[in-house]
Structure formats: structure tokens, C-alpha cells
Amino acid sequence: MNILKDNGRYFFYNALDLSKKLEAKNYVFNYDDKGVCWLEDVEDFKFPEKIYNVDEKLRGFVKVSFENNKKNLGVLLTGNKGQGKSLTAKLLCKELGLPVILINKSIEFSVDFIGFLNNIKQDYILFVDEFEKLFMNPSGNTNDGKDFHDQESFLTFMDGVLTNDTKILFLLTSNELVSEFFINRPSRIKFLQEYSELPEELFNMITNDKLVNPEFKADLEDNISLINLNIDLLISIIGDINLFDIPFSHFKDHYNYKFESYRYEISIIKDGHVEAFDKFLSLDKKIKSTHRYIAGYNVEELLKFSKDEILFTTVLTDWDDKDIETRERLRIKIVPANYQKHAF
Numbered sequence: 285m286n287i288l289k290d291n292g293r294y295f296f297y298n299a300l301d302l303s304k305k306l307e308a309k310n311y312v313f314n315y316d317d318k319g320v321c322w323l324e325d326v327e328d329f330k331f332p333e334k335i336y337n338v339d340e341k342l343r344g345f346v347k348v349s350f351e352n353n354k355k356n357l358g359v360l361l362t363g364n365k366g367q368g369k370s371l372t373a374k375l376l377c378k379e380l381g382l383p384v385i386l387i388n389k390s391i392e393f394s395v396d397f398i399g400f401l402n403n404i405k406q407d408y409i410l411f412v413d414e415f416e417k418l419f420m421n422p423s424g425n426t427n428d429g430k431d432f433h434d435q436e437s438f439l440t441f442m443d444g445v446l447t448n449d450t451k452i453l454f455l456l457t458s459n460e461l462v463s464e465f466f467i468n469r470p471s472r473i474k475f476l477q478e479y480s481e482l483p484e485e486l487f488n489m490i491t492n493d494k495l496v497n498p499e500f501k502a503d504l505e506d507n508i509s510l511i512n513l514n515i516d517l518l519i520s521i522i523g524d525i526n527l528f529d530i531p532f533s534h535f536k537d538h539y540n541y542k543f544e545s546y547r548y549e550i551s552i553i554k555d556g557h558v559e560a561f562d563k564f565l566s567l568d569k570k571i572k573s574t575h576r577y578i579a580g581y582n583v584e585e586l587l588k589f590s591k592d593e594i595l596f597t598t599v600l601t602d603w604d605d606k607d608i609e610t611r612e613r614l615r616i617k618i619v620p621a622n623y624q625k626h627a628f
């Protein structure tokens with residue numbers, strides 16, 4: 285028999301293992317209806333046989349920042365499902381080599397999960413996958429008459445005063461928008477990665493690796509949209525292209541995949557700094573750096589090309605005096621897939 289005394293209370297255990305620190309492995313947070321909290325062992329993360337490593341740079345920044353600072357660090361991976369958020373998070377956990385505590389269910393408001401986790405006096409990772417479902421915004425924080433900790437509660441935890449001897453890496457993934465109080469606040473969330481579409485780099489990695497006939501790649505590019513394509517769906521389509529040995533365009537109408545047009549916001553920057561919205565634009569093909577005619581404008585020099593925005597120079601004609609032309613900038617931004625305003 286083992287007797288454990290804690291603050292004047294005695295607990296009896298027949299199989300008691302006392303440790304000074306948590307091992308570097310995975311644990312899941314749990315609690316009972318009396319509010320008692322504990323950690324349980326949980327299996328290690330499982331990884332696919334082939335990992336397409338597109339977020340290595342981000343993970344490197346997180347690792348260096350966490351290891352060289354004495355404060356808590358927040359990482360938020362947000363965006364569409366199936367585009368690699370959870371995989372990036374799991375790889376980050378593996379590479380940091382710290383204890384990982386997973387929260388995988390909502391926590392009733394009566395449970396002091398903050399007090400429990402603050403008792404852990406060592407560095408660790410707190411990983412919350414699909415954060416927006418487990419910690420809802422306050423307006424939606426009821427379920428079967430019970431109150432649960434929401435995003436405000438989690439902010440309280442992140443802002444809590446802890447010792448400089450230990451720190452936490454808050455690792456969150458979300459398929460939807462989170463509270464505005466997480467955004468533009470590096471003291472809470474230092475690194476934010478948005479997954480608005482499948483990266484072209486990842487598309488190329490997968491197709492080059494799995495597509496048997498490379499001549500079908502151009503056809504595949506023309507008949508899918510990276511906005512509503514995820515990794516599993518792309519691999520499935522490629523598998524059937526290989527099976528049928530025909531381009532995707534030959535059977536796409538019978539496939540459970542509906543093409544989503546690319547939607548862009550077009551603006552003109554005049555006098556080098558005054559920006560004016562022009563229109564929304566939908567296209568069946570993604571705008572590329574080689575395009576020279578976009579949204580009714582002849583474009584010239586490419587100034588910037590990123591996943592967030594494209595910037596060209598364009599020549600504008602004065603409609604009152606067609607002999608007058610000015611060289612301005614054309615800014616093109618992709619419109620998020622869940623944007624409500626109609627694009628045309």
C-alpha cells in the first residue's frame with residue numbers, strides 16, 4: 285500500500301508511480317462529473333507513409349522561437365479541412381520532443397482546467413485540434429443546458445501569469461474563424477498559418493509523386509480548383525486517373541467533385557497609394573504570373589505574386605481624353621471560399 289499526502293489530505297494507492305516530470309509523449313486531458321481532472325496516456329500520433337513536407341519553414345520558426353524565449357508561445361493553424369493543418373501540428377509536436385497534452389472534448393464551466401494545468405511545472409505543448417468546436421464563441425456556448433468553457437476562458441489561460449521557469453506552446457487548429465482577440469496579438473498567437481487553398485507546391489509534390497502518366501497533369505490542373513481540393517481528394521482523383529489511364533476531364537462529370545471557381549477582388553491603386561475597389565471576378569482557372577489580360581485590364585510588369593495578393597502594373601486610359609494614359613497598379617486578392625458576397 286502507498287499513502288500519498290497532499291495538503292493535509294491522504295490518498296491510498298496500491299499501484300503508485302511517482303515521477304518528477306512528465307515523459308515526452310502524448311497525454312489526453314480528462315475530468316469527471318465532480319470536476320476532478322487528470323491526464324491519461326494516449327497513443328502516439330500516426331503519420332502517413334509519405335509526408336509532403338510543405339510547412340517545414342514554419343515549424344522551424346516555431347521551434348527556434350519557443351526554444352529561445354522564456355514566454356508562452358501561441359500557434360494557430362486555420363482554414364479549410366483536409367489541407368494539412370493537423371499533420372503540421374503533429375509534426376511540430378514530434379520535432380519539439382516535449383510532453384503533449386491534448387484536449388479533445390469540451391470542458392464544463394465548473395471544471396477548473398486552468399488551475400489543473402497550471403500545476404504542471406515543466407515545458408509542454410497544449411494541442412487543441414478543431415479549437416472552434418471545443419471552445420466556442422460565447423454566443424454559442426450552450427449544449428443540453430450545460431455551460432462550457434469558451435474562447436474567453438481559453439484567453440484567460442493564455443494571458444495568465446506563469447513563472448519564467450516553465451512555458452507552454454499553445455497549438456491550435458481551426459476550420460473556422462476564431463475570436464478576433466486572437467488575431468494581431470503576438471503575445472497570444474505569434475504564428476498564424478492560413479489554409480485558404482491547397483498550396484500549388486503541395487499539388488505539384490503529390491502529382492509528381494503519384495501520377496503515372498505526367499501528360500495528364502495539365503488536364504488535371506485545368507479541371508480542379510485548389511480552393512475546394514484537399515489532400516485525400518487529390519490522391520483519390522489521381523488514383524482513378526491511373527486506374528482508367530485517361531485524363532480527369534474524361535470522367536470528371538461522373539465524379540463526386542464539383543469544381544469551385546476562383547474568386548478574386550480587383551482593386552486599382554492610383555497615385556501609388558490611393559486604392560479603389562473595382563470589382564469581384566470569378567474565373568475557372570487560377571490567375572498566373574504569366575497572364576497579361578486580367579479583368580478587362582492589360583497588365584504589364586509583375587510586382588508581387590503570393591498566395592495573399594498579386595500586384596501588376598497596368599496602363600489606364602482616360603475615357604474623356606483617350607490620348608491620356610497613366611500607369612497604375614492592379615491589385616488582385618483571392619476571396620475566401622466562405623465569403624458571402626456574390627462574385628461576378
